[in-house]
Amino acid sequence: MRSYDQPLQRLPKRVLVAGVSGAGKTTLAGRIAEITGGPHLEIDAIFHGPDWTPRPEFLADLRSFISADVWTTEWQYDAARPLLAERADLLVWLDFPFVRVTLPRVLTRTVRRRLRRMELWNGNFEAPLRTFFTDHDHIVRWAIRTRRKYTELMPHFVNEYPNVAVVRLRSQREVEEWLRRSLVPAVTG
Structure with missing residues (x-):
């Protein structure tokens, strides 16, 4: 790594x-796509159908997207992870401190989306804030429950996909430094 x-x-x-x-996956993926010149697919947009139901076409759409030579997307969804890993040449892992960075980000984003009634994907909106207390899968509760998931997944990923470079970034400062040192020189060099 x-x-x-x-x-x-x-x-x-x-x-x-x-x-x-x-953590900022979608934001960073968009920035990387701008630098590499390939498209960015926000994977949530093809996974979620109306009423937050999984789209039956999800894996077919994903396979079509990753058949291209250049692309960037988020590494999510158990069924998609192996397909994505087999085609990738780089995985960037945002491993920020949860309580100090990620939790405030997911809280702020969720409240902002809800108050502004921002449509997310396929007619879906953030659930009412009160559902934090009643919905086991509320996005904030989901973030809390899965906060250690990638710490457990990464050793397996590195062993199973040795041809995929993995970069672990632990702060926004490291993200900015990595972009400046690794991607921008590769484009201009």
Whole structure:
């Protein structure tokens, strides 16, 4: 596993961004896609159908997207992870402190989306804030419950997919430094 200060040898073509809900996966994936010149697929947009039901076409749509030479997406959903890993050449793991960084981000994002009634995907909106207390899968409760998931997944990933470079970023400062040192020079060099 690479640290943020180890530059990549070449510009990646197929990039995954991993991390718990609220870590900033989608935002970083979009930034990486701008640098690499490939499309970014927000994987939630093809997973969630109306009323938060999984779309039956999810895996077919995902296979179509990752058949391209260049792309960036989030590394999510158990059924999708192996498909994505087999095609990727880089996985960026956002491993921020949960209580200090990720939890406030997911709380702020959830409240903002709910108050602004922002449509997310396929007619879905954040649930009412009061459902935090009643819905076991409320996004904030989900983030709390799954906060250690990637710590458990990464050793298996590294062993199973040795051809995929893994970069672990532990702070927003490391994200910015890594982008500046690894991706921008690869584009301009």
